[in-house]
Amino acid sequence: MAQLARDTGLSREALYRALSEDGNPTLATLLKVGKALGIRLTVAPV
Helix, strand or coil: CHHHHHHHCCCHHHHHHHHCCCCCCCHHHHHHHHHHHCCCCCCCCC
């Protein structure tokens, strides 16, 4: 989590809050985490 915090520029506490079961992460947070993990969020028609 510490490395993820460094890679995203977010604090560890903010990541724990956003990614917790009761968390409510913003799209910006999800995109930063995805980029740090090397994954991409895409939207496709159903």
